[in-house]
Amino acid sequence: MIVRDFHDIQKNDTDRVVSDAKWSSTRLLLANDGMGFSFHITVLEAGSEHTFEYKNHFESVYCMKGSGSITDLKTGQTHRIKPGTMYALDQHDRHTLKADEELFMACCFNPPVTGTEVHRADGSYAPAEELA
Amino acid sequence: MIVRDFHDIQKNDTDRVVSDAKWSSTRLLLANDGMGFSFHITVLEAGSEHTFEYKNHFESVYCMKGSGSITDLKTGQTHRIKPGTMYALDQHDRHTLKADEELFMACCFNPPVTGTEVHRADGSYAPAEELA
Numbered sequence: 001m002i003v004r005d006f007h008d009i010q011k012n013d014t015d016r017v018v019s020d021a022k023w024s025s026t027r028l029l030l031a032n033d034g035m036g037f038s039f040h041i042t043v044l045e046a047g048s049e050h051t052f053e054y055k056n057h058f059e060s061v062y063c064m065k066g067s068g069s070i071t072d073l074k075t076g077q078t079h080r081i082k083p084g085t086m087y088a089l090d091q092h093d094r095h096t097l098k099a100d101e102e103l104f105m106a107c108c109f110n111p112p113v114t115g116t117e118v119h120r121a122d123g124s125y126a127p128a129e130e131l132a
Numbered sequence: 133m134i135v136r137d138f139h140d141i142q143k144n145d146t147d148r149v150v151s152d153a154k155w156s157s158t159r160l161l162l163a164n165d166g167m168g169f170s171f172h173i174t175v176l177e178a179g180s181e182h183t184f185e186y187k188n189h190f191e192s193v194y195c196m197k198g199s200g201s202i203t204d205l206k207t208g209q210t211h212r213i214k215p216g217t218m219y220a221l222d223q224h225d226r227h228t229l230k231a232d233e234e235l236f237m238a239c240c241f242n243p244p245v246t247g248t249e250v251h252r253a254d255g256s257y258a259p260a261e262e263l264a
Contacts, residue, residue, distance in 0.1 A: 088171075
């Protein structure tokens with residue numbers, strides 16, 4: 001059994017925290033935990049906007065706190081995000097996420113993120129085999 | 133892109149809600165969503181206690197609200213659960229979960245739950261191939 005705490009990791013295990021100026025992701029589970037998925041708590045700054053396209057991963061995102069929206073860049077459709085909303089990028093959907101208020105999100109990735117990925121210019125993470 | 137809402141599903145899509153008197157699980161993603169994991173919001177009643185052993189699944193659980201504890205029944209070790217705590221049953225660990233206050237948990241299962249599982253006498257879910 002693995003037991004970890006979001007607040008402890010943010011303070012003491014910064015290898016598991018990836019961030020830029022307007023975004024941070026705390027990785028509670030990574031590929032080497034052997035669960036077959038990774039699990040992240042991601043916080044997006046109020047007023048920020050992010051475009052991602054996880055070409056090599058499926059991702060689900062559950063909103064725990066805050067408000068914003070997600071736009072599917074293929075269809076142009078925008079969905080409101082509030083506590084209780086989940087979106088799942090089952091088509092590796094290119095999307096823009098906007099945080100009207102600070103957003104606290106619980107995210108699952110399959111395949112699991114290894115922890116060394118960075119967002120590339122196209123908004124994707126590299127597939128695991130390119131990170132070895 | 134799949135977009136679903138916890139509160140809408142609780143009201144309008146009760147096929148996705150599994151519950152007993154002291155426990156309910158709202159399945160936002162199931163096996164047929166094709167993500168390779170399932171994602172559930174599970175609410176455990178204050179004062180309740182639950183013993184599970186997912187022999188055929190890995191599960192991670194993140195506490196969003198409430199307080200309680202988890203006991204690893206192999207080692208006897210008990211861990212406190214509060215908002216920000218995550219536990220992952222990477223050894224299919226038999227465990228007892230106690231809710232001191234009502235617990236709101238975000239849960240991921242691999243392999244994904246199909247939606248027809250019930251807890252068996254031993255606290256497990258059947259493997260997917262027995263549910264066809």
